[in-house]
Amino acid sequence: MPPNRLSPGIGRLKRRSEFLAVRKGERRKGPFFLLEVLDRGAGDARPRVGYTVTKRQGNAVERNRIRRRLREAIRLHAGFDMKRGHDYVVVGRRDALTAPFAELTKSLVARIGRPAADANRQRRVSTKDNRTE
RNA sequence: CCAGCCGGCCGGACAGCCGCGCCCUGCAAUGCCGAAAGGUGGCGGGAUGAGGAAAGUCCGGGCUCCACGGAAACACGGUGCCGGGUAACAUCCGGCGGGGGAGACCCCAGGGAAAGUGCCACAGAAAGAAAACCGCCCCGCCAGCAUUCCGGUCCAUUUUGAUCCGGACCUGAAUGCCGGCGGGGUAAGGGUGAAAGGGUGGGGUAAGAGCCCACCGCAUUGCCGGCAACGGCAAUGGCAGGGUAAACCCCACCGGGAGCAAGACCGAAUAGGGAUGACGCGGGGCGCAAGCUCCAGCCCGUUUCCGGGUGGGUCAUCCGGGUAGGUUGCUAGAGGCAGGAUGCAAAUCCUGCCCCAGAGGAAUGGCUGUCACGCCCGUCAUCUCGAUGGCGGGUGAUACAGAACCCGGCUUACAGGCCGGCUGGCGCU
Numbered sequence: 025m026p027p028n029r030l031s032p033g034i035g036r037l038k039r040r041s042e043f044l045a046v047r048k049g050e051r052r053k054g055p056f057f058l059l060e061v062l063d064r065g066a067g068d069a070r071p072r073v074g075y076t077v078t079k080r081q082g083n084a085v086e087r088n089r090i091r092r093r094l095r096e097a098i099r100l101h102a103g104f105d106m107k108r109g110h111d112y113v114v115v116g117r118r119d120a121l122t123a124p125f126a127e128l129t130k131s132l133v134a135r136i137g138r139p140a141a142d143a144n145r146q147r148r149v150s151t152k153d154n155r156t157e
Numbered sequence: 158c159c160a161g162c163c164g165g166c167c168g169g170a171c172a173g174c175c176g177c178g179c180c181c182u183g184c185a186a187u188g189c190c191g192a193a194a195g196g197u198g199g200c201g202g203g204a205u206g207a208g209g210a211a212a213g214u215c216c217g218g219g220c221u222c223c224a225c226g227g228a229a230a231c232a233c234g235g236u237g238c239c240g241g242g243u244a245a246c247a248u249c250c251g252g253c254g255g256g257g258g259a260g261a262c263c264c265c266a267g268g269g270a271a272a273g274u275g276c277c278a279c280a281g282a283a284a285g286a287a288a289a290c291c292g293c294c295c296c297g298c299c300a301g302c303a304u305u306c307c308g309g310u311c312c313a314u315u316u317u318g319a320u321c322c323g324g325a326c327c328u329g330a331a332u333g334c335c336g337g338c339g340g341g342g343u344a345a346g347g348g349u350g351a352a353a354g355g356g357u358g359g360g361g362u363a364a365g366a367g368c369c370c371a372c373c374g375c376a377u378u379g380c381c382g383g384c385a386a387c388g389g390c391a392a393u394g395g396c397a398g399g400g401u402a403a404a405c406c407c408c409a410c411c412g413g414g415a416g417c418a419a420g421a422c423c424g425a426a427u428a429g430g431g432a433u434g435a436c437g438c439g440g441g442g443c444g445c446a447a448g449c450u451c452c453a454g455c456c457c458g459u460u461u462c463c464g465g466g467u468g469g470g471u472c473a474u475c476c477g478g479g480u481a482g483g484u485u486g487c488u489a490g491a492g493g494c495a496g497g498a499u500g501c502a503a504a505u506c507c508u509g510c511c512c513c514a515g516a517g518g519a520a521u522g523g524c525u526g527u528c529a530c531g532c533c534c535g536u537c538a539u540c541u542c543g544a545u546g547g548c549g550g551g552u553g554a555u556a557c558a559g560a561a562c563c564c565g566g567c568u569u570a571c572a573g574g575c576c577g578g579c580u581g582g583c584g585c586u
Contacts, residue, residue, distance in 0.1 A: 084559050096523045
C-alpha cells in the first residue's frame with residue numbers, strides 16, 4: 025500500500041519572514057478576525073496556517089484562548105476549504121474570545137471558501153471525498 | 158454565639174467524544190524539504206503536561222561570556238539598632254528601642270545634628286548663641302476725674318451755743334482710679350506656627366524666671382545584668398546651641414560589566430579580517446638594503462608612577478572566523494515528600510522514598526453531560542421580621558491569572574472556601 029498523500033493535513037507557519045510575506049496577500053475581514061491569504065506558488069503542497077494575536081487584544085491568558093478557539097474552529101471545519109499551495113494568517117480580535125463557537129466557525133468557513141473559482145471548488149470536493157474514505 | 162487578631166492550606170470535581178506538545182516504543186517506507194548542518198512526515202500503543210502568585214522584573218544568587226598587570230588615591234552605587242540563620246540578600250528568625258490599640262496584636266529608611274555647609278515656606282515680635290506684639294510689674298513725666306488738705310481772691314452771711322461743715326474761682330500737695338508718652342524688668346499668660354531654649358505642682362518675687370524645692374524627664378559618672386543593641390539602681394549636675402541626614406555630608410560595611418536574544422557547536426552567498434607578493438611609509442637614529450631601535454599618537458574607568466598592547470594605505474592569490482539558517486544550552490535541582498535529631502525560631506544535619514512541563518509565532522485545548530459552588534428570580538415553611546432552610550428555573554472563559562535557563566525572597570492581583578491558635582464581649586452550666 026502506497027503512503028497516503030491524499031489528506032495532507034494543514035501545515036504551520038512558524039517563521040517571521042513567512043508571516044510578513046502573507047501580509048502582502050489578499051485580506052478578508054471577518055467579525056472576529058482578519059484573514060490574510062497568499063498563493064505562495066508552491067503548487068500542490070499542502071496549505072499552511074498561522075495565527076497572530078497582538079498584545080492589544082488582552083493579557084496572555086486571553087490571547088491564548090483566542091488563538092485556541094480559532095485553531096479549533098479551523099481544525100474541525102474551516103480547514104477543509106483551504107486551497108493547496110496557499111498560506112493563511114488569522115489575526116484574532118478580542119471578540120473571538122466570547123463569540124459563540126458555532127458563529128465563529130461559520131464566519132471562518134465563509135471567509136476561507138469565499139472567492140473560490142469553479143475549478144478549485146471541484147478539486148476541493150474530490151479531496152474531501154478521498155479523505156472520508 | 159458575636160466582634161476581632163494571627164498563621165497555614167485549597168482555589169472546581171468526575172465522565173464522554175474530537176484534538177495538541179514532549180518523551181518512550183511497534184509497524185511500514187527509506188519517502189519529502191535542504192548545498193550542507195539538519196528538519197519533517199504515514200498507521201498504531203504507552204507515559205506525561207502551568208501557578209500560588211507562573212505576573213511585576215524590585216533585590217539576592219547559581220550558570221555563562223566579556224573585562225580583569227600592580228599599588229595608592231578618587232569617583233560612582235548600595236546597605237545602615239543588636240545577635241542569629243543563609244550560597245547570598247533590602248528577605249527571614251529571635252531580641253532591643255520608639256509609636257498605636259481595651260486586648261490578641263500591628264507599624265517603624267531605627268548610625269552620626271558639640272566636623273562643617275544649607276534649609277525651616279505661610280503665619281508670627283522672634284526660626285537659633287534669639288526676641289518683646291499684646292499682657293504683667295517698677296520708675297519718671299503729662300492730662301482728666303474723685304476724696305482730703307494748705308494758701309489766696311471775690312460774694313454772701315453773722316446774737317450765742319449745741320455737733321466737723323456758707324458758696325464760687327485760682328494755685329499747690331497727698332492718695333486712689335482711668336488714659337497717654339518715655340525708660341527699664343519679665344518669659345508665667347495670650348496670640349502665630351509642624352516646631353518658641355525641659356514638664357507638673359509649690360515656694361518665692363514688684364512682676365517673673367531652675368531663682369529655690371518635690372516628682373518626672375535629661376546629661377555625666379559609677380555599679381550591676383546582658384555576647385550585644387540596651388536595661389536597672391545610685392550619686393552628681395540645675396539643664397547644657399531646636400528640627401531636618403528619603404538636603405549635601407561624615408562614619409562603618411559591601412560592590413567589576415552584561416545577560417539564555419548569555420554562551421557552545423555545525424554552517425551558503427555578499428561585505429569585512431589575517432598571511433604572502435607588488436606599488437612604497439607620522440618623526441628621529443644605525444644600515445647599501447632587508448631590518449633593528451627610540452619617540453609622538455591611540456587603548457587598558459579617571460589621575461599619578463611603573464608596566465603592557467597597538468603603531469600605515471591600494472591591488473592580486475590563499476586561509477581561517479562569521480551572517481542567514483540549524484543544533485545545543487534545556488532541566489536531577491541551594492529538588493520534593495515522610496520520619497528523626499538539634500535549636501525559642503529562621504534553619505541545619507541524618508535516614509528513607511520519589512522523578513515532578515520542557516515549548517520555541519510558543520503545547521497543556523474545544524464541545525457536551527452530571528455534581529458541587531456562587532449570583533439572580535419564583536414559590537413554600539419557620540420564626541428573634543429579617544434571615545435561614547426546602548423545591549424549581551436561569552446564569553457562570555467560574556477569581557486573579559499562562560511556565561520561556563534555574564533557584565531564594567519581596568511587591569502587586571485574587572470569586573469563593575477550609576483548618577488551627579489567640580483576644581474581647583454576651584449567654585448557659
